[in-house]
Amino acid sequence: MSETNDSSAEESRRGFLGSFAAWAAALVGAVLGVGPVCVGVYAFIMDPLRDKSKDLPKKSRGSGADSEGFFRVASVDEIASVVPRRFTIVADKQDAWNFIENQAVGSVYLQKSETGDISCFHTTCPHAGCSVAYEQDSAAYHCPCHNSSFKLDGSKLEVDGSTNPSPRPLDKLDVKVDDNNNVFVRYVDYYTGKHDQIEK
Ligand code: FES
Known part of the structure; x- marks a missing residue:
């Protein structure tokens, strides 16, 4: 295989890893952001001291x-x-x-x-x-x-x-x-x- 083909395969692999890392980071961020909101909503609904x-x-x-x-x-x-x-x-x-x-x-x-x-x-x-x-x-x-x-x-x-x-x-x-x-x-x-x- 030629050097040109090797370097374009390497770039494509890096591109894929970069995109994957970006999506993973976005997913983790979403989970961390939504988690506390869910906990807050659950605590609000289940709080026995809340005046229902x-x-x-x-x-x-x-x-x-x-x-x-x-x-x-x-x-x-x-x-x-x-x-x-x-x-x-x-x-x-x-x-x-x-x-x-x-x-x-x-x-x-x-x-x-x-x-x-x-x-x-x-x-x-x-x-x-x-x-x-x-x-x-x-x-x-x-x-x-x-x-x-x-x-x-x-x-x-x-x-x-x-x-x-x-x-x-x-x-x-x-x-x-x-x-x-x-x-x-x-x-x-x-x-x-x-x-x-x-x-x-
Ligand atoms: S409770 Fe004591 S006299 Fe009525």
Whole structure:
């Protein structure tokens, strides 16, 4: 073979290697560039602390409450007597991973006075969070855990021979009634063990 042919074969080989190196460099650069973007997108989607409720349709974020935080709990007819009646608060729940509709999130006692006024108390004992129950015999709310008792108006009841450990009265909640006799409660949880009623 002639010298001319040898040198053109060598140039062609160098050209091929040069092109291959350029493509390889471009490929590596693309992978290195896209990798962090993918990792970032994955981390964003999988982050359990991200507030996914923002992804929900606006209608689903209401958790069943109106814009002022009131839940429909009952109709006036369901609170027929002065004896308190317990109701469950139902709302949509959202945690880091799940959106679940119509879950029981708490409970309240609704009661009607002799003049027809409706009042509402949280069923959670302000002492340490057990659930109070209304006892018809004593016409009072009682907590079985450490013997706190409360009158119908929610104030603390001191029973002879025992100490009431609750630091405050039962937690009273705001109530409103609409033109169709629907009873709405502004349901809020409060810290237990505090002298003052502090919203969580
Ligand atoms: S939790 Fe109710 S008295 Fe202690």
